[in-house]
Each structure stands twice: as C-alpha cells, then as structure tokens.
Amino acid sequence: MKRANIFAYEFRKFVASKRMIALFLAILCLFGYNMMQANQQTKEYDRQLLWDLRPYRTSVSNLSDSAVMTIIEMERVFKEEGIDPLLWYQNEEYAKVKETYDKYNDAYFVLDEEFQMVFVPLMYNYEPARYSEKERWVETRLKTNALKQELFEEGSVGTLDRVQTELKAQGYFYQYLKDHQMTEYDSPNEINGANFLVNMFKGYSLFIIFCLFAFHMVYAYTIENDNETYKLLMGAPISRTRLAISRFIFHTVCMIVMITVCALIGFTVASIIGGLGNFGYPQIINRTEIIPTSTYLLYAIGTSLLAILSFNALVACITTLLSFFENAMIATGIVLVILVFMRLLNVTEPILYYIFPYLFVFGDIFIAQINQVSILLVVACACIHIAVFVFANIWMLKRKDFGNFQVFDKRGARV
Amino acid sequence: MNVLEVKGLHKKYGSRDILHDVNFHVGLHEIVGFVGPNGTGKSTTMKCIAGLTEFHQGQILIHGHDIQKDRIAALSEQSSFIEGPALYPELSGKDNIKLFASLRGVSKERVQEMIDMTKLEKHINRKVGQYSMGMKQRVALAIALMSKPKLIMLDEPTNGLDPSGILDLLSMVKEITQTEEVGFLFSCHTLSDVEKIADRVIFIKDGSMVDASTYEQSQKISYHVKVSKKAHEVFTQLGLIYQYHDLFQAYTVEIKDITLDTLLSALQDAQIEILEITKIEQSVETMYKDIYHEES
Numbered sequence: 001m002k003r004a005n006i007f008a009y010e011f012r013k014f015v016a017s018k019r020m021i022a023l024f025l026a027i028l029c030l031f032g033y034n035m036m037q038a039n040q041q042t043k044e045y046d047r048q049l050l051w052d053l054r055p056y057r058t059s060v061s062n063l064s065d066s067a068v069m070t071i072i073e074m075e076r077v078f079k080e081e082g083i084d085p086l087l088w089y090q091n092e093e094y095a096k097v098k099e100t101y102d103k104y105n106d107a108y109f110v111l112d113e114e115f116q117m118v119f120v121p122l123m124y125n126y127e128p129a130r131y132s133e134k135e136r137w138v139e140t141r142l143k144t145n146a147l148k149q150e151l152f153e154e155g156s157v158g159t160l161d162r163v164q165t166e167l168k169a170q171g172y173f174y175q176y177l178k179d180h181q182m183t184e185y186d187s188p189n190e191i192n193g194a195n196f197l198v199n200m201f202k203g204y205s206l207f208i209i210f211c212l213f214a215f216h217m218v219y220a221y222t223i224e225n226d227n228e229t230y231k232l233l234m235g236a237p238i239s240r241t242r243l244a245i246s247r248f249i250f251h252t253v254c255m256i257v258m259i260t261v262c263a264l265i266g267f268t269v270a271s272i273i274g275g276l277g278n279f280g281y282p283q284i285i286n287r288t289e290i291i292p293t294s295t296y297l298l299y300a301i302g303t304s305l306l307a308i309l310s311f312n313a314l315v316a317c318i319t320t321l322l323s324f325f326e327n328a329m330i331a332t333g334i335v336l337v338i339l340v341f342m343r344l345l346n347v348t349e350p351i352l353y354y355i356f357p358y359l360f361v362f363g364d365i366f367i368a369q370i371n372q373v374s375i376l377l378v379v380a381c382a383c384i385h386i387a388v389f390v391f392a393n394i395w396m397l398k399r400k401d402f403g404n405f406q407v408f409d410k411r412g413a414r415v
Numbered sequence: 416m417n418v419l420e421v422k423g424l425h426k427k428y429g430s431r432d433i434l435h436d437v438n439f440h441v442g443l444h445e446i447v448g449f450v451g452p453n454g455t456g457k458s459t460t461m462k463c464i465a466g467l468t469e470f471h472q473g474q475i476l477i478h479g480h481d482i483q484k485d486r487i488a489a490l491s492e493q494s495s496f497i498e499g500p501a502l503y504p505e506l507s508g509k510d511n512i513k514l515f516a517s518l519r520g521v522s523k524e525r526v527q528e529m530i531d532m533t534k535l536e537k538h539i540n541r542k543v544g545q546y547s548m549g550m551k552q553r554v555a556l557a558i559a560l561m562s563k564p565k566l567i568m569l570d571e572p573t574n575g576l577d578p579s580g581i582l583d584l585l586s587m588v589k590e591i592t593q594t595e596e597v598g599f600l601f602s603c604h605t606l607s608d609v610e611k612i613a614d615r616v617i618f619i620k621d622g623s624m625v626d627a628s629t630y631e632q633s634q635k636i637s638y639h640v641k642v643s644k645k646a647h648e649v650f651t652q653l654g655l656i657y658q659y660h661d662l663f664q665a666y667t668v669e670i671k672d673i674t675l676d677t678l679l680s681a682l683q684d685a686q687i688e689i690l691e692i693t694k695i696e697q698s699v700e701t702m703y704k705d706i707y708h709e710e711s
Contacts, residue, residue, distance in 0.1 A: 003520050004517070004518050004519055004520045005517045005518075005520065006517075006518070008517035009514060009515075009518050012510065012513060012514045012517060013503070013506075013514060016503075016505075016506045016507075016510045016514070017503070017505050017506065020506075223503075227501060227502070227503055227504065228498070228499075228501040229502065229503060230467075230501075231462075231465065231467060231496070231497050231498075231501050231503045231557065232496075232501055232515055232518070233518065234465075234466065234467050235465040235467060235488065235490060235493070235494070235495055236515075236518040236519055237486075237487045237488070237489075237491035238487070238489040238518065238521070239486070239487060243455065261613045362695055400469040401468050401469050402462070403428070403459060403462050403468030403469075404428060404465060404468075404469055
C-alpha cells in the first residue's frame with residue numbers, strides 16, 4: 001500500500017470544492033483593480049517625487065486632491081513649455097520660471113500654514129458653480145498671504161526645523177536621481193510592470209487577499225468537524241504531527257503559488273500595456289531612506305512571505321483550538337480587527353513587535369516603511385513567531401480529544 | 416487471530432465514568448453485533464477503537480497492534496463509520512472515494528473496484544449532498560473497505576435507510592465478511608437486523624459489558640416438546656415452567672436449573688414418548704428486554 005498523501009487529500013478537497021477557482025478569481029479581480037489604480041498610484045509617485053524635490057516642501061498628507069491634480073497639470077505645462085522642473089525648483093531659477101508661469105494667468109500662487117502651494121483655478125474646476133467667486137477669493141487669499149509669500153521667497157519659511165529635515169532628505173533623493181542619471185519622468189503616469197508590482201505591495205489588495213486566505217484556511221481546517229469527516233481523517237493511519245505540518249505547508253504553499261500566479265498574470269498584462277518599467281526607480285522608505293524599486297520589491301516579497309507564514313500558523317492554532325467554523329471565523333475576524341486597529345491607533349511600542357510581529361510585518365508592507373536597520377529583527381521575530389505557533393498547533397492537535405473536541409482536558413488524547 | 420481485542424477499557428469525561436471495564440473481541444470473518452440503548456457507550460467505545468478519543472485504562476489491540484503504542488499500524492488495520500456516513504456533501508461520490516483513498520494510500524485499481532462496488536453508476540459523479548441515505552451508506556462502505564482493513568466498525572449503519580436499503584446493506588456486509596479478510600463490529604438499534612447479520616451479539620449497559628456467556632448460562636432455555644400423552648406431573652415435579660398448547664398437543668418448557676438430559680430421562684421414566692423436541696432460540700430482542708428492562 002502506498003504512503004498516505006495528505007497534500008493530495010487537501011488538494012483534492014480544495015480543487016473539487018471549487019474554492020480554488022473562487023479564490024483565484026478573487027485574487028485576479030483584486031489585482032485587476034490594483035492595476036486600474038496603477039495610474040492613480042503612479043501619479044502618487046510623481047506627486048511624492050515632485051513634492052520631495054520642490055523647495056516649497058510640505059506634508060503630502062495635507063494636500064487636497066485638487067492640489068495634486070494641479071501639480072500634475074503644472075508638470076504637463078512645464079513639459080509643453082520645455083522647462084526643466086528641476087531647474088524651476090532652484091530658488092535662483094524661480095524668477096525665470098515664474099515669468100513663464102505667470103503667462104498662465106489663471107494660475108495663482110497661494111501660501112498657507114498647512115500647504116504652501118495651490119493652484120486655485122483647478123480647485124474651482126471641481127466646483128464650477130462657485131466659479132464666480134474665484135476672482136474675489138484669489139484676491140483675498142493673495143492679500144492675506146502676501147506677507148507669507150514674501151517671507152517664503154526670502155527663504156524664511158524654509159528655516160523651520162521640519163522643512164529643513166525634509167529638505168535634507170530631499171537632497172539625498174535629488175542626489176540619488178543625479179547619481180543614477182534619472183529624472184522624475186522615469187516613472188510615467190502609465191501602467192507598467194514595475195509599477196504594478198510596487199502597487200501590489202503598497203495597495204491594500206494584498207491585505208484583502210491575506211484575509212480571504214485566512215478565512216479559506218479556517219474553512220479548510222474546520223470543515224472536517226462540521227462535516228464529521230474528522231472521523232475518517234483522524235482515524236486514518238497518519239500521525240497528527242505529520243498531519244499538522246503537512247496541512248500548514250500545503251495551505252501556505254497553495255497561498256503563495258496562487259498569489260504568485262496571479263501576480264505574474266498582472267505583471268505580464270501591465271508589461272504588455274506599458275513595458276517593464278524602471279526597477280531602479282527610487283522608492284522613499286521610512287521617510288529618509290531611498291532604495292531602488294528592485295530592492296524594495298525584495299523586501300516586500302520577503303516580508304509578505306513571513307506574513308503569510310505567520311498568519312497561517314496563527315490561523316491553524318485558532319482552528320485547532322476552537323474546532324468549529326463559526327467560532328474559528330469569529331476569532332480570526334477579531335485578530336484581524338485587533339491588527340488593523342492597533343495599526344490605526346499607532347500602537348507601535350517595540351515590545352509589541354515581539355509579542356505581535358504581524359504589526360511589524362504588515363505595517364512594513366502596507367505602509368511601505370521597511371526599515372533596513374530592523375529587517376533582521378523582523379525576520380527573527382517572525383521566525384520565532386511561526387515556530388511557536390506551528391509547535392503549539394502540533395501540541396494541541398496531539399492532545400485534542402475528538403470525543404468532546406477539547407484540547408485542554410484534564411488529560412489529553414494519547415496519540 | 417482476533418482482529419480486535421478490547422481489554423479492560425475505562426474512560427471518563429471529567430469525573431463521569433463513560434466506559435468501565437469493557438472487554439470483548441472480534442474474530443476474523445465474524446460479525447459481532449454491538450447492542451445497547453443510546454448513551455450506554457457504544458459510539459464512545461468505537462471512537463476509542465478508531466483513535467478519535469482517549470481512554471484512561473485498558474488496552475485495544477487491532478490485529479495485534481496496540482492502538483496506544485503502535486497507533487499508525489493499528490489504525491491502518493481498521494476502518495469505520497461512526498454515527499452515520501461522514502462525507503463531503505459538496506463533492507461527488509467518486510471524489511469522496513478518491514479523496515479518502517489519498518489518505519490511505521490506496522491504488523487506483525482498488526479505487527475503481529470500490530467505485531464499481533457502490534453500484535451507483537451514473538450517480539457516482541453527482542454531489543453527495545443530493546444522495547439518498549442509502550447511496551451515502553454505499554459510498555461510506557466503499558471508503559471503509561477501500562484500504563482492505565482487518566476490522567470495520569459500522570455504527571448504526573441502517574439509520575435512515577428504507578427496508579430495501581437495509582436489506583442491501585446487510586447482504587453486502589454479509590458477503591464482504593465471507594469474501595474479504597475482515598471482521599465487523601456492527602452496532603444497530605434495530606435488533607432484528609442485528610439478529611439477521613451478527614454471528615455473535617455483545618451488550619453494553621451503563622458503560623460496562625454485560626457478560627454474555629454468563630448471561631446466556633443463567634438464562635432460561637426453552638424447548639418445544641411434543642409428547643405422546645400429557646406430562647404436567649413430570650414438569651411440575653421437576654419444578655419447570657411450562658405451557659400446554661391444546662391445538663398442537665405440545666408443551667413449551669423453560670429449563671433453568673436442570674439439564675436437558677434430566678428432563679429427557681424424567682419423561683422416559685414416566686413412560687412418556689417424546690415425539691418431537693425443538694430448542695427455542697433465545698432472540699436478541701428477548702435478551703435485550705431481559706438485560707435492559709429487568710430493573711423496570
């Protein structure tokens with residue numbers, strides 16, 4: 001008789017139930033959505049790049065959509081006029097640029113405490129009903145900000161600590177572009193392979209895919225109890241250790257393969273549409289570090305793998321402990337909510353990274369703040385975490401009594 | 416060789432004793448009926464044998480392999496369906512068979528053999544969720560047989576089956592017992608079914624086995640005796656309980672404390688000719704009533 005094949009068992013169960021097709025389509029759909037967003041995301045790059053490079057630096061988060069659109073529009077204008085924006089950003093070139101820029105008399109320069117540069121007309125493009133107010137509004141703003149504008153042009157505004165720090169960072173970035181003979185236009189406002197991959201890791205679609213897989217795993221593990229097929233599975237001549245490890249490996253590999261296949265499909269489509277893109281394009285991480293896209297992707301893939309492993313190990317434990325679908329689903333949902341809210345509430349105490357490295361791993365992926373210095377800490381944390389949960393799952397499964405579905409009885413199953 | 420030996424099985428849930436000193440065995444080519452009301456520990460005993468639940472004392476040997484010391488070998492010699500057929504409703508019958516085949520490392524030929532055995536033909540590719548109970552039982556039996564186990568445990572396999580389904584299943588089990596190297600532990604609430612199929616019946620009461628041999632010895636054995644003339648006096652002298660049937664001119668006599676020889680020689684001494692004598696078999700139902708209702 002051949003050796004029992006748990007992979008084949010899980011695979012048949014997965015394929016025959018059509019869940020594999022459903023998951024595959026869901027991932028493709030999310031990545032497709034991701035690609036549709038690529039254009040917007042690329043604009044985000046340019047916005048960031050533009051913003052990082054300009055001397056009139058401000059917090060990106062304070063920019064309204066209209067301001068972003070304005071900057072993009074300004075880029076187009078500069079391009080059409082053959083003006084090098086990099087030169088425009090230098091103070092000494094400002095007057096020259098402003099002269100050209102003043103030709104577009106529907107563009108006004110407004111300073112504010114929160115953001116220092118907004119092209120007013122485009123704000124009104126979104127509210128045509130208020131267009132009649134335009135002139136009065138612009139006039140008023142210019143008057144009230146006249147002093148600020150004056151100070152700004154003198155460079156006084158730029159002496160604030162925050163701006164200085166950021167200017168420093170932007171200097172590195174600027175240097176990076178020079179060293180690599182690159183311009184900001186290396187990241188066009190188009191879909192391309194590199195942008196697709198970066199967006200895939202920066203967007204939230206990957207997080208949604210993790211959630212889908214978590215729920216799939218809950219289903220795959222608990223369906224045995226709900227269908228009572230656990231009697232055949234646990235009564236089969238397979239050690240529970242092997243069963244726990246094999247199932248964990250199967251579902252992890254399955255998840256990785258499906259995401260990879262879908263990512264490759266997305267990458268191919270994006271590359272056909274817009275070419276491979278530039279894998280040397282700088283990515284700003286952790287506000288001060290600049291790394292090429294290729295390095296960023298390596299970090300992102302590595303942390304994603306760790307996240308998948310960590311999360312699967314946790315879900316396996318939850319399902320072994322709670323046995324039934326509804327209970328395990330609720331518990332997994334609670335874990336996800338805690339993760340998201342801890343991140344939202346900025347609970348980032350270092351001690352929590354040790355206890356709950358998902359915060360670190362997911363945070364790094366989704367907020368794009370991979371910290372080169374602490375990358376080893378992340379890897380170590382995640383590895384310990386995975387090992388602990390895998391062994392805990394094996395221990396619980398070995399103890400579990402399928403008579404009453406309890407793990408923590410006075411006396412566990414001796415198997 | 417016995418395919419199953421259960422020795423001194425004890426099990427508790429918390430402080431509650433579920434099984435207490437359970438002992439029995441199942442031989443090769445033997446169908447052992449396992450009888451008892453709900454909650455007496457039948458399924459729990461079977462779950463212990465199937466390795467699904469722990470037990471606190473005792474020993475279970477499946478074809479000579481101790482389930483605690485040599486779990487994998489022991490489990491590879493058994494197969495079961497406990498408390499009804501457990502299948503994936505969203506998969507077809509064929510997929511279910513193939514699925515569990517991969518868990519037991521069964522060859523493709525054997526899988527096909529089992530698919531043929533179910534005799535479900537065109538229905539085999541339909542989802543199990545759409546099957547009747549009889550069809551599910553067939554698939555479950557095929558899964559149980561697939562790995563050629565030495566012991567098969569069927570817990571209430573006739574539940575939900577119509578009469579023809581029950582007859583089908585029983586004849587299938589009977590046939591398998593003769594053709595395959597296997598022994599069955601068969602639990603069922605329909606005592607007439609147990610009687611039809613079982614070579615031997617064991618009873619469980621409040622988590623303990625009723626010692627069948629002792630029980631049988633102490634039970635009344637009845638004979639149908641047709642004699643040449645009335646023998647009331649002989650039976651009364653021997654202290655036997657009897658009943659005279661006028662129509663047949665025959666007696667039904669219960670023998671408890673004497674042997675059949677004593678009865679025969681007493682009749683001979685009284686010069687009463689015995690025309691016919693037939694032992695009235697103790698039915699499972701009678702035994703069941705005696706065991707479980709004797710208190711009431």
